[in-house]
Amino acid sequence: MQYKILKKNKYQDFVKGLIEDYNFIGPTKKDKSVHDFVPLNSIEELDTNYLKTTIPPAKKILFPPNEKLIEYEIGDEIKVKPVIESSETVLFGINAWDINGMNFLDKFFSKDFVDENYWDKRDKLTVIGMDTEPTENNFALSMDTEYATDGFDLYLHDLGDRYFVRVNTPKGNELVEKYVDFDDASENDFKDFDKYMDDYRAQFSNKVNIKSFYDNFEMIYNDEEFWKKIAKNCFSCGSCNLVCPTCFCFNVKDDLKLDLKTGEKTREWDSCMIPEYGLVAGGHNFRPNKENRLKQRYRCKLKTYFDKFGQYACVGCGRCIEACLAKINIAEDINSVKKEVNV
Amino acid sequence: MSKPKVGVFGFTGCGGCQLEILNLEDQLLDLVSAVDIVHFREAITEYSDDYDIALVEGSVTTKHGVERIEKIGDIAKIIVAVGACACTGGLNCLKNLYGLEKAKDLVYGDKKDWIDTIETKPIDKYVKVDYMARGCPPNRFEIVDVIRSLILGRKPEIPNYPVCVECKRNGNTCVYELGMTCLGPITRAGCDSRCPNSVSGCEGCRGIIDNPNVNAQKDVLEEYGLTVEDIMENFNLYNACKKIEQK
Amino acid sequence: MTIEAKEKEKDSIYKPFIATIKGIKELSSTEKQFDIQIDDKETREAFNFKPGQFVELTVFGLGEAPFSIPSSPNNKDYFELCIRNVGNVSGALHKMKEGDKVGIRGPFGKGHFPYEEMKDNNVVIVAGGLGMAPVRSLIKYVLENRDDYKRVIIIYGSINPDYLLYKDELEEWQKRDDVEVRLTVDEPCEGWQGEVGVCTNLIPGIDCPVDESYVVVCGPPVMYKFVIKELEKKCFKPEKVFLSLERRMECGVGKCNHCHIGDKMTCVDGPVFSLWEIRNLKEAI
Numbered sequence: 001m002q003y004k005i006l007k008k009n010k011y012q013d014f015v016k017g018l019i020e021d022y023n024f025i026g027p028t029k030k031d032k033s034v035h036d037f038v039p040l041n042s043i044e045e046l047d048t049n050y051l052k053t054t055i056p057p058a059k060k061i062l063f064p065p066n067e068k069l070i071e072y073e074i075g076d077e078i079k080v081k082p083v084i085e086s087s088e089t090v091l092f093g094i095n096a097w098d099i100n101g102m103n104f105l106d107k108f109f110s111k112d113f114v115d116e117n118y119w120d121k122r123d124k125l126t127v128i129g130m131d132t133e134p135t136e137n138n139f140a141l142s143m144d145t146e147y148a149t150d151g152f153d154l155y156l157h158d159l160g161d162r163y164f165v166r167v168n169t170p171k172g173n174e175l176v177e178k179y180v181d182f183d184d185a186s187e188n189d190f191k192d193f194d195k196y197m198d199d200y201r202a203q204f205s206n207k208v209n210i211k212s213f214y215d216n217f218e219m220i221y222n223d224e225e226f227w228k229k230i231a232k233n234c235f236s237c238g239s240c241n242l243v244c245p246t247c248f249c250f251n252v253k254d255d256l257k258l259d260l261k262t263g264e265k266t267r268e269w270d271s272c273m274i275p276e277y278g279l280v281a282g283g284h285n286f287r288p289n290k291e292n293r294l295k296q297r298y299r300c301k302l303k304t305y306f307d308k309f310g311q312y313a314c315v316g317c318g319r320c321i322e323a324c325l326a327k328i329n330i331a332e333d334i335n336s337v338k339k340e341v342n343v
Numbered sequence: 344m345s346k347p348k349v350g351v352f353g354f355t356g357c358g359g360c361q362l363e364i365l366n367l368e369d370q371l372l373d374l375v376s377a378v379d380i381v382h383f384r385e386a387i388t389e390y391s392d393d394y395d396i397a398l399v400e401g402s403v404t405t406k407h408g409v410e411r412i413e414k415i416g417d418i419a420k421i422i423v424a425v426g427a428c429a430c431t432g433g434l435n436c437l438k439n440l441y442g443l444e445k446a447k448d449l450v451y452g453d454k455k456d457w458i459d460t461i462e463t464k465p466i467d468k469y470v471k472v473d474y475m476a477r478g479c480p481p482n483r484f485e486i487v488d489v490i491r492s493l494i495l496g497r498k499p500e501i502p503n504y505p506v507c508v509e510c511k512r513n514g515n516t517c518v519y520e521l522g523m524t525c526l527g528p529i530t531r532a533g534c535d536s537r538c539p540n541s542v543s544g545c546e547g548c549r550g551i552i553d554n555p556n557v558n559a560q561k562d563v564l565e566e567y568g569l570t571v572e573d574i575m576e577n578f579n580l581y582n583a584c585k586k587i588e589q590k
Numbered sequence: 591m592t593i594e595a596k597e598k599e600k601d602s603i604y605k606p607f608i609a610t611i612k613g614i615k616e617l618s619s620t621e622k623q624f625d626i627q628i629d630d631k632e633t634r635e636a637f638n639f640k641p642g643q644f645v646e647l648t649v650f651g652l653g654e655a656p657f658s659i660p661s662s663p664n665n666k667d668y669f670e671l672c673i674r675n676v677g678n679v680s681g682a683l684h685k686m687k688e689g690d691k692v693g694i695r696g697p698f699g700k701g702h703f704p705y706e707e708m709k710d711n712n713v714v715i716v717a718g719g720l721g722m723a724p725v726r727s728l729i730k731y732v733l734e735n736r737d738d739y740k741r742v743i744i745i746y747g748s749i750n751p752d753y754l755l756y757k758d759e760l761e762e763w764q765k766r767d768d769v770e771v772r773l774t775v776d777e778p779c780e781g782w783q784g785e786v787g788v789c790t791n792l793i794p795g796i797d798c799p800v801d802e803s804y805v806v807v808c809g810p811p812v813m814y815k816f817v818i819k820e821l822e823k824k825c826f827k828p829e830k831v832f833l834s835l836e837r838r839m840e841c842g843v844g845k846c847n848h849c850h851i852g853d854k855m856t857c858v859d860g861p862v863f864s865l866w867e868i869r870n871l872k873e874a875i
């Protein structure tokens with residue numbers, strides 16, 4: 001890691017250079033309270049001071065909601081061709097918990113089998129992080145994801161009159177040298193950054209007791225009443241999954257065109273909360289109840305991948321809490337597992 | 344394999360479903376090369392009583408309609424209901440809420456005896472419907488999928504999950520967040536969340552999913568300051584037939 | 591924005607290789623056997639599977655579905671599949687004929703029957719219905735290397751005699767004096783000489799020492815709970831009891847997540863699990 005300083009008056013030129021040279025994806029205002037990460041052509045459209053995005057930016061780029069996997073052609077013989085599409089892209093303004101969410105997907109899509117459809121895009125992605133204000137539902141501080149230690153090329157922390165820049169990769173360093181002059185960070189800058197991080201962390205008001213969840217969850221696992229209560233209003237609509245930066249479930253569809261000669265297989269985001277999720281050919285459904293599905297979701301988020309990667313499949317972004325019309329709240333539920341144990 | 348013969352038939356409705364088939368544009372040529380269309384009043388002058396697959400739009404609202412749908416039921420090997428009117432009764436079912444006589448009075452006054460009208464019903468009340476391509480208007484790509492599935496001999500994949508799934512895939516801001524109401528959480532997907540995509544709430548035109556959490560929907564709507572009447576009005580637009588049945 | 595579309599022939603884990611249906615045989619009124627040969631010679635030779643593993647089979651235009659491989663791993667030229675007509679893919683397969691092409695990915699599953707470990711032990715097979723398909727691969731292998739194993743006991747149950755799979759092989763095995771075959775059906779027909787009832791009933795009668803015995807179980811989801819109870823009563827060692835589980839294994843490579851059981855994925859961690867693992871997996875049974 002190298003530490004640099006970018007003066008505020010040079011920031012614009014830096015960003016303009018990036019927009020000029022790259023497929024540049026950054027946050028822009030979408031409606032009332034929501035921003036969206038889209039390809040931008042001018043710095044005027046860029047608004048890094050955002051509170052909410054519906055779909056996590058990294059997931060949207062690297063694991064899009066609909067993605068062609070293979071194309072095939074039926075003739076005398078069947079020709080099959082994998083489809084892997086990518087381009088050099090700069091993802092600008094992604095915050096720490098979303099970077100950590102991407103780090104999770106990085107691990108997931110390389111475990112056991114390497115998913116080239118993900119990694120081809122990931123290899124060509126330059127990630128420039130920036131801190132954003134947490135929502136009231138955000139519990140990233142408890143999940144240790146309010147700060148990113150890896151997964152980015154550059155990270156810009158806004159110290160008011162200047163940016164404290166962490167340079168994590170050679171690729172990031174190239175950008176530092178390319179457009180405008182960055183200064184080396186002085187002892188003073190480090191001190192200001194430390195103070196800045198203290199203040200930033202103080203903004204996270206939502207806290208969860210994740211440390212004791214690991215074993216307590218197993219105790220509460222068979223308490224049907226507890227889970228029925230939590231899942232009572234669940235619509236099984238899957239919103240919580242689809243907006244999650246670490247959810248990776250997908251369905252594969254085989255679409256043969258009407259000419260009955262050419263076709264493709266595509267994957268689309270699926271959700272473990274919808275009833276058909278555990279249904280197999282033959283009609284047996286392995287998880288027909290919504291409380292069982294919710295319970296399995298919590299296991300996947302908070303236990304399974306902690307065992308496998310040492311990282312939770314939950315970064316505490318709070319999107320699922322905000323997306324849930326039934327007001328199912330993962331943060332409250334984590335804490336209520338703890339309370340239940342103490343009764 | 345010989346090409347299956349397809350007839351497209353219209354009952355009471357706006358006829359927009361037939362237009363949706365014509366709107367297939369670049370896929371239309373593939374469609375007519377995959378099947379023989381032998382009956383399609385909005386598109387061809389010929390008509391035939393010899394067909395394998397019947398695509399039926401509109402709901403049944405007249406005695407004459409009952410005879411026609413029953414005849415289709417006798418001839419067709421496979422019946423596909425196309426659009427909200429054929430699948431759930433659709434808007435036409437609103438009439439049933441008044442009672443037949445009152446509805447006739449209101450609309451036709453003293454000429455009401457001239458009119459052959461009966462209680463509105465979706466077509467599956469008269470014939471066995473094999474598949475449904477739901478919605479108002481129906482998703483034309485889903486119509487193609489149903490036809491393609493029939494040619495390939497597979498079951499068409501009609502979603503049984505709520506519109507929210509597609510809406511989130513499309514990255515929409517929840518319309519509740521924008522101060523509107525939406526039946527998305529209990530309505531069957533497959534429309535690619537068409538209404539929320541253009542920032543307006545779902546009206547349930549594709550009918551309700553198999554196991555909707557209706558109580559939760561009521562809780563949600565009430566929380567957003569809506570009365571039970573608002574909710575029922577929203578439901579009624581496309582699902583009045585279902586509601587009357589449940590009474 | 592420039593999109594580079596690249597052909598990375600070997601890199602996509604979702605790309606099936608093309609294979610040909612070489613033979614079709616009816617096994618029962620609902621099951622057919624398909625002999626599948628991978629077209630590309632190099633791929634065929636590299637295709638080495640272990641008993642209990644499965645493949646993802648594509649019928650182009652209809653989709654993909656997982657099927658366990660019932661043939662012997664020693665058969666290198668082609669492999670067999672036993673397919674019940676229940677879904678879109680299996681339904682389409684049942685309509686296909688010799689010479690038709692399908693797509694194959696696999697073999698998949700780190701969890702397979704531990705045929706190496708089982709050597710010098712008794713092998714007890716408990717199969718119900720279609721559950722015969724995955725365990726048949728093991729039976730074949732064990733019988734081909736008969737001297738490496740002690741006693742071989744096969745307990746196989748189905749609804750009625752017609753639904754018993756691989757009838758000619760069952761007969762053949764029954765004739766051998768180094769295999770003990772016990773068949774049972776729920777609805778016997780006239781002249782039925784086997785047992786009547788579920789295969790769970792036959793477990794108490796197993797008379798081999800548990801220290802030197804491996805048990806392998808496969809059957810419909812409802813069967814496991816009862817079989818496990820009986821096996822536990824007999825004090826079989828949980829690390830020596832192996833069960834092949836069914837789940838919705840859509841991608842086969844641990845990505846789509848549909849086959850999650852507790853903290854494991856059936857497709858990569860299974861589909862065969864030891865009873866010891868299953869005890870620590872919530873909702874497995």
